[in-house]
Amino acid sequence: MEQxxxxxxxxxxxxxKKAYVGVVGSGDMEVLMEPAGGDGAHVSITTSVxxxxxxxxxVFDRFFSKFDGAVKIQINDAGATPGSVLLRLEQAVEVIEQ
Amino acid sequence: MSTSEIxxxxxxxxxxxxxxxxxxxxxLFDEGTAKELVGPFDRVxxxxxxxxxxxxxxxxxxxxxxxxIGGLSAVVVSLxxxxxxxxIGEVSGAKMTAALDLATKDSEAGKKTAAVLxxxxxxxxxxxxxxxxxxxxxxISSILALRQHAPVITVVAGTVGCFGGMSLAAGVxxxxxxxxxxxxxxxxxxxxxQESGIDEFDASDRALIWAIHGGEQRVGMGEADALVEDDADxxxxxxxxxxxxxxxxxxxxxxxxxxRDRIAALDTSKQIDPISLxxxxxxxDTTGGAR
Numbered sequence: 012m013e014q015x016x017x018x019x020x021x022x023x024x025x026x027x028k029k030a031y032v033g034v035v036g037s038g039d040m041e042v043l044m045e046p047a048g049g050d051g052a053h054v055s056i057t058t059s060v061x062x063x064x065x066x067x068x069x070v071f072d073r074f075f076s077k078f079d080g081a082v083k084i085q086i087n088d089a090g091a092t093p094g095s096v097l098l099r100l101e102q103a104v105e106v107i108e109q
Numbered sequence: 110m111s112t113s114e115i116x117x118x119x120x121x122x123x124x125x126x127x128x129x130x131x132x133x134x135x136x137l138f139d140e141g142t143a144k145e146l147v148g149p150f151d152r153v154x155x156x157x158x159x160x161x162x163x164x165x166x167x168x169x170x171x172x173x174x175x176x177x178i179g180g181l182s183a184v185v186v187s188l189x190x191x192x193x194x195x196x197i198g199e200v201s202g203a204k205m206t207a208a209l210d211l212a213t214k215d216s217e218a219g220k221k222t223a224a225v226l227x228x229x230x231x232x233x234x235x236x237x238x239x240x241x242x243x244x245x246x247x248x249i250s251s252i253l254a255l256r257q258h259a260p261v262i263t264v265v266a267g268t269v270g271c272f273g274g275m276s277l278a279a280g281v282x283x284x285x286x287x288x289x290x291x292x293x294x295x296x297x298x299x300x301x302x303q304e305s306g307i308d309e310f311d312a313s314d315r316a317l318i319w320a321i322h323g324g325e326q327r328v329g330m331g332e333a334d335a336l337v338e339d340d341a342d343x344x345x346x347x348x349x350x351x352x353x354x355x356x357x358x359x360x361x362x363x364x365x366x367x368x369r370d371r372i373a374a375l376d377t378s379k380q381i382d383p384i385s386l387x388x389x390x391x392x393x394d395t396t397g398g399a400r
Contacts, residue, residue, distance in 0.1 A: 012159065012162045012163070013162060029150060034129060034166070034189055034192055035165070035170075035191075035193075037190055041149070041166055043150060058164065059162070082181070085167070086232055086322065087167065089164050097386040
């Protein structure tokens, strides 16, 4: 198991809603997305698969190239592929932008 | 030709099995009355999984929602079968027990509160061993306290099924609702094969498994009360009926003599098949046993 943290200080748009999607099942993950207190977005990942920090970074760089909300994201991961990670993140965004 | 003619009803129905644990619980309440207690953002998760290298889940796979069902006060506790097989650990067990105890407290104060347990579980979470076992004992004792005042309704929809210690919780419930896809049993097929050998039980034989653990056989033997199609509306309506009916005059688990006599009357010198077992068990009635 591994803990990974990222900061995206440029994401400053104020968010008011929370979103909870997904499940910590094989090949899947859960996302808790909520308004961040201070400046920018913060990502905190707990994953059962070690050694994929670069892949996570690539997925979040891509995600925050389009999304600018100041959110705190917590992920509990049970081996989701980068594609499923992006889909779960988009699903969470859909909930908070509703 | 209208769409209802082209697509049969089973295509248009809203599947209950395909919903996740939270959506299943939400689908049972009267509109606008559901309120989740100790949700994922409260982050009450298992402290034991991470130290064993297993990723925890923010709600520990146990969803508790309070609200109204058919206008009456009710609490739904739903186990998420996709997280650790819906297993019961310290936190998920404590959430279930606390929900049942609060329902008992409200019921004793005059506000009858039914409990609905959506059980998709293999039983005790092995990583939390003794704490899980203790949790199951607490859940069962809380069900016994609540069922004197208000009904405790267990739903086993599938596809995980309900096994191990939590099958005992189903056993002491006021009513059990199952689908044809669901399985209910103390020991799961793999456990029986492992402990007693493949001659006793072949865990790869799906027809055999469903003929013994399946919803149709369980309802056929009167060990569960209603066989409902995998349809969210039909399951919600069955639950509403039981919430409104209140607890039965005598619970299944109180009828010790009835079941002892039935077991004593079986001739086990020959292999019994599921259909003839239903007939012998219920006195030639294959539609379901007397409660």
